Amino acid sequence: MGENGAGKTTLAKQLNGLLRPSLGKVTVDGDDTTKKSVAQLSRKVGIVFQNPDHLLFSETVREEVGFALKNFGFEPGVVVKQVERTLEALDLAHYAETSPFLLSGGERKRVALAAVLAWEPDYLILDEPTIGQDYQQKERLRNFILQLNSQGKAVVMVTHDVEFVAECNPKVVLMSKGRIVAQGQADEILSDDGLIEKASLVKPQMAKLFSQLGEFGFPRDVVDVHRAKMLLEQKLSEAKVSVAQSS
Amino acid sequence: MSGELLVDGVSVNDETTSELSRKVGYVFQNPENQLFALTVEKDVAFGPENLGLTRQEIRDRVDWAMEAAGTVALKDLAPYELSGGQQQRVALAGVLAMKPSVIVLDEPTSFLDPRTAEEVMGAVDNLRRENGITVIVVEHRLDLVGRFAERIVVMDHGRIVADGRVEDVLDAEFDRLSGLGIGLPKVSLLWSMLRRDGLVSERLPTHVESAVKMLSERLRN
Numbered sequence: 001m002g003e004n005g006a007g008k009t010t011l012a013k014q015l016n017g018l019l020r021p022s023l024g025k026v027t028v029d030g031d032d033t034t035k036k037s038v039a040q041l042s043r044k045v046g047i048v049f050q051n052p053d054h055l056l057f058s059e060t061v062r063e064e065v066g067f068a069l070k071n072f073g074f075e076p077g078v079v080v081k082q083v084e085r086t087l088e089a090l091d092l093a094h095y096a097e098t099s100p101f102l103l104s105g106g107e108r109k110r111v112a113l114a115a116v117l118a119w120e121p122d123y124l125i126l127d128e129p130t131i132g133q134d135y136q137q138k139e140r141l142r143n144f145i146l147q148l149n150s151q152g153k154a155v156v157m158v159t160h161d162v163e164f165v166a167e168c169n170p171k172v173v174l175m176s177k178g179r180i181v182a183q184g185q186a187d188e189i190l191s192d193d194g195l196i197e198k199a200s201l202v203k204p205q206m207a208k209l210f211s212q213l214g215e216f217g218f219p220r221d222v223v224d225v226h227r228a229k230m231l232l233e234q235k236l237s238e239a240k241v242s243v244a245q246s247s
Numbered sequence: 248m249s250g251e252l253l254v255d256g257v258s259v260n261d262e263t264t265s266e267l268s269r270k271v272g273y274v275f276q277n278p279e280n281q282l283f284a285l286t287v288e289k290d291v292a293f294g295p296e297n298l299g300l301t302r303q304e305i306r307d308r309v310d311w312a313m314e315a316a317g318t319v320a321l322k323d324l325a326p327y328e329l330s331g332g333q334q335q336r337v338a339l340a341g342v343l344a345m346k347p348s349v350i351v352l353d354e355p356t357s358f359l360d361p362r363t364a365e366e367v368m369g370a371v372d373n374l375r376r377e378n379g380i381t382v383i384v385v386e387h388r389l390d391l392v393g394r395f396a397e398r399i400v401v402m403d404h405g406r407i408v409a410d411g412r413v414e415d416v417l418d419a420e421f422d423r424l425s426g427l428g429i430g431l432p433k434v435s436l437l438w439s440m441l442r443r444d445g446l447v448s449e450r451l452p453t454h455v456e457s458a459v460k461m462l463s464e465r466l467r468n
Contacts, residue, residue: 002360003360003362003363004330004331004332004333004358004359004360004363005330050331050358051277051279051331053277053279105276105277105354128358131357131358132276132354132357133387134387134427134428134429134430135387135425135428135429135430135431136428137428138430160359160360160361160364162361163390163430163433200360200361200362200363201360201361201362202361202362202365204433205390205432205433205434205455206433206434206437208455209434209437209455209458209459209462212455212459212463213459213462213463213466215463216463216466225433225436225437225440228437229437229440229441232437232441232446232462233441233444233446235466236441236446236447236465236466237446239465239466239468240446
């Protein structure tokens with residue numbers, strides 16, 4: 001996470017060799033990215049760009065999602081199966097024969113995601129995946145990421161969406177002006193005024209709320225609604241009991 | 248399509264797109280789709296140059312629009328060199344330079360970092376108040392735009408399903424709105440969960456400050 005122009009996308013593009021370090025070293029599973037081709041690295045590291053139009057070019061959604069699989073030399077049978085599965089998982093099956101360019105911005109983003117997920121890279125890099133997605137689609141994306149995680153895949157997300165991050169509570173790496181300025185668990189980072197300011201973010205609403213409820217003995221590092229509800233539920237029912245006793 | 252759509256009392260069918268474009272400025276979801284000149288300044292000037300204005304008037308409008316959208320520092324850069332967020336502001340400047348009476352913004356802050364998003368929404372809100380411009384914002388994220396809006400129109404499958412003041416619609420239709428995939432303020436969501444459990448009874452707060460106030464009162468007593 002970090003402000004516009006912090007270098008998030010530049011860092012992301014280092015991970016599959018689209019950009020190479022001018023200083024320092026980037027390794028993927030121990031391999032120096034300067035010694036591998038983009039094609040070799042992409043097999044392991046899939047990047048979904050912020051703007052889906054930079055990735056899409058096929059005539060139908062089905063072709064788009066199958067393109068990389070064919071390119072990587074998978075058997076035709078495997079290609080068909082993988083494409084079906086991915087379209088199903090991202091709720092795109094009904095668009096299989098549609099041109100990606102007839103879809104809405106949010107839908108095109110899902111097609112771009114599907115096109116990368118189809119070859120099941122070990123590392124998935126998502127550049128601003130929640131832009132243009134409505135809340136239900138974000139929920140679906142969140143579950144999807146959790147599922148990939150449980151399959152042992154690493155997901156790196158570039159995002160400004162503080163509320164989305166608050167609900168996933170992943171490890172956060174904060175960037176500003178081309179440098180990493182902090183890293184830690186999301187609830188720690190997103191409730192820290194100094195860091196939030198530095199990275200041009202805003203606090204999630206729950207963190208804003210709980211930073212102003214300190215006098216009642218609440219912790220300040222609350223960023224997600226469910227933890228907030230649990231804490232308040234406890235306090236409010238205590239308050240109710242004590243009112244009942246004193247009356 | 249059936250039905251009728253009026254802008255300033257005139258049916259859109261009775262006017263050409265170029266006539267309507269003087270009244271209604273449109274900022275597309277993807278700013279790349281409307282930027283084409285070689286510099287930001289030329290891009291912003293394109294609209295007014297085609298209105299047959301004097302050189303001075305064009306100059307004034309361009310300066311004003313770039314200032315209002317916060318793009319003065321970018322004026323000599325090429326639009327394609329800019330970040331998504333900067334492009335979004337340049338597109339807004341280009342539309343402002345037309346001095347429309349209505350601006351339609353299609354997800355105007357999607358590429359912006361949250362701080363800049365608040366700044367841009369604040370700037371748009373000022374334009375609205377100072378110049379009497381009607382601003383129509385297309386958004387999923389009510390949590391971001393809710394506090395600037397006087398009226399919210401909720402659509403589902405091509406139909407209007409709710410229409411009214413933000414706090415009224417939010418309170419009356421909360422479950423329905425969340426079913427439609429709208430990004431609702433997290434404080435409203437929290438409150439609706441507490442209210443369902445009978446722990447609070449008041450109307451849903453729409454922003455953090457009112458939730459702080461309501462909770463503090465309750466916890467103090």
